[in-house]
Amino acid sequence: MYAHTTSKIALPSHLQPSSLSAALDSVPLQPVSFFSAGTEIYAQGEKAGAFYQIEFGAVRIYRLLADGRRQISAFHLAGETFGFEADTTHHFFAEAINATGVRVFRLTAGADMSRQLLPLALKGLTRAQEHLLVLGRQNAIERVAAFLVDMVERQGGLRQVELPMSRMDIGDYLGLTIETVSRVFTRLKDNGVIRLLNLRSIEILKQDVLQDMGE
Amino acid sequence: MYAHTTSKIALPSHLQPSSLSAALDSVPLQPVSFFSAGTEIYAQGEKAGAFYQIEFGAVRIYRLLADGRRQISAFHLAGETFGFEADTTHHFFAEAINATGVRVFRLTAGADMSRQLLPLALKGLTRAQEHLLVLGRQNAIERVAAFLVDMVERQGGLRQVELPMSRMDIGDYLGLTIETVSRVFTRLKDNGVIRLLNLRSIEILKQDVLQDMGE
DNA sequence: CGCCTCGTTGACTGAATTCAAACCCTGTGG
DNA sequence: CCACAGGGTTTGAATTCAGTCAACGAGGCG
Structure with a gap:
């Protein structure tokens, strides 16, 4: 898997850290990892323990059935955050759609990030539930x-x-x-x-x- | 809407507060509100600011399209928790399916519940995303x-x-x-x-x- | 007992899938 | 510069799974 590291990059205005991401302002800035088109960021079943903020590019989150049918549950664009899990393992796959740079925030044992992560999780929950209406009806x-x-x-x-x-x-x-x-x-x-x-x-x-x- | 209040009720073993709900053990116990079959617990657009734990009964969470098509995004059974929102307003409807008792935990301005709510939100997010696979594929x-x-x-x-x-x-x-x-x-x-x-x-x-x- | 809602069953319809072929970008190499 | 791959995309024809419309049946409540 192709992934290396660099410094901060300027984003167009509408891709600047949103109110959601602003919650992470207090967290020390991490280096950026690169993923080329189609490469895996994490896999279902892998050990979790980090979350990811996209600097540029786009990411798909998905699940597979045994026979190969795939459901993408979310796309994430520049400025957005993904990858936190209920469990200690990932329940989904995450792949770079195009050349993508992500800032990886590792969750350390001591630090409590719930205050920062709760609004992100709730936003994701609302989005997923709204998408259920689209798929179901x-x-x-x-x-x-x-x-x-x-x-x-x-x-x-x-x-x-x-x-x-x-x-x-x-x-x-x-x-x-x-x-x-x-x-x-x-x-x-x-x-x-x-x-x-x-x-x-x-x-x-x-x-x-x-x-x-x-x- | 029919809803009044009483004291704690014994639950069958598999309905006892789970590991998730156990996170709320530190929170002072609230009285139980009753909802008869088909009554609304909250509506889309209403002001949020509480979460709900089911003592007995069952609840449906849903959304409507303008022409009346309905998508239920989740059922909640005894022991489960629902009702937290990303926003200050509810994005969904919640109704009692049958006669249902819920413990209402009002979110007070000062207290920070994110530590308790994050695991519940993440669990809900995983469930919703898994349901997307069912509906989509x-x-x-x-x-x-x-x-x-x-x-x-x-x-x-x-x-x-x-x-x-x-x-x-x-x-x-x-x-x-x-x-x-x-x-x-x-x-x-x-x-x-x-x-x-x-x-x-x-x-x-x-x-x-x-x-x-x-x- | 009888009403009334909810659930089941049947016949037909239709929207989306499947299978197949053609098309068109985009990058490569002559 | 242009021909040529080759993947991704579009278009077409046939099929199919679930929806619609309609009638019937069963359970629960007054």
Whole structure:
């Protein structure tokens, strides 16, 4: 696994440490580890004991069934934090989607981080529960719309959105096949809701329509 | 809303405060509030600021879409804790499924409960993320099997399982219709995997088969 | 006893998957 | 500079699993 270390990097304004991450301001700054595209950050069953803040890049958190079916439970973008566990072992896999830099905060035996971690855990819990509604009760168009709206919001509400992940990743996040994801993108394009600039970046033409679709 | 107060009640052994709840041992014991079947404990949008431990009964946590579609994100049984929020407002609804007694722990401005709440939040996060796999990637039989296995485990691994909730609730938890839930129960019955003692209690005849189905 | 809700069963429909083929970026090497 | 891979993506046709609509059955409560 490719991973080495460097110093702090400047981030665009909307990627600056958020109110959530601000909770970690009191913690001594850690060096940055690099992960190239597709490399594992941790695996299910591995011993846990750290959490991770993304400096740049994107990460997918997922689980597998025995026959290879995969469910991505979350994407994490620059500025976000992930990796804390209820147990002493990881219950999920974490992989870099693209070249990614993460700050690793090791949990030392003595120090109590619960005050910093609780708001992050609660935010994650709310997000997961909201995603349950999407997977349990929304159809393909609504799922993709909800995903795009979420990506827009997390990238500062700009018209143009970068999708760091493949169609396969999007499908495995939304509980759909790549074909269905592709067909929905085409449908949104034909209806003038979005415009595909290239495979990984789209322009939102009708934000309101998208918003309504994703509820 | 029907809710009044009484003193502590004895619980069967497998419903005794678990290791999780044990974290609350240091907190002064609160009186018990009663909620009759179908009554609201809190609503989405309401001001949060407490958490709840179930003495007896069962609770559903859910969200609604504008057109009435409902997704139950979690069931909580006796001994379990719920209701903490990332925000100062509730993002979900909580309702008593049956006659239910809950101990309400109000979060006071000064006291810091993060040490007690973090493990509960992390456990909830793991459960929610595992449920995402069920909703995103498993078919109807697998979903019901996973649900039954979960209920068995939470009721101490006994052969006989009580289902405090209706088929509608199960459907809204598993992202299925009541008809599909009913058909799957019938299929499991016909295959000799379970036996329906009555509508709300089933006997597990082939635990291993069920386990494999739910992955 | 009879109502009324909840659950089951059946026939049909439809949205998403599966299987298969074509297309198109993006990087590589001639 | 252009041809050529090769992966990822799109499109099409056929299939299937769960949903919908509708009728029937069973259990619980007044």
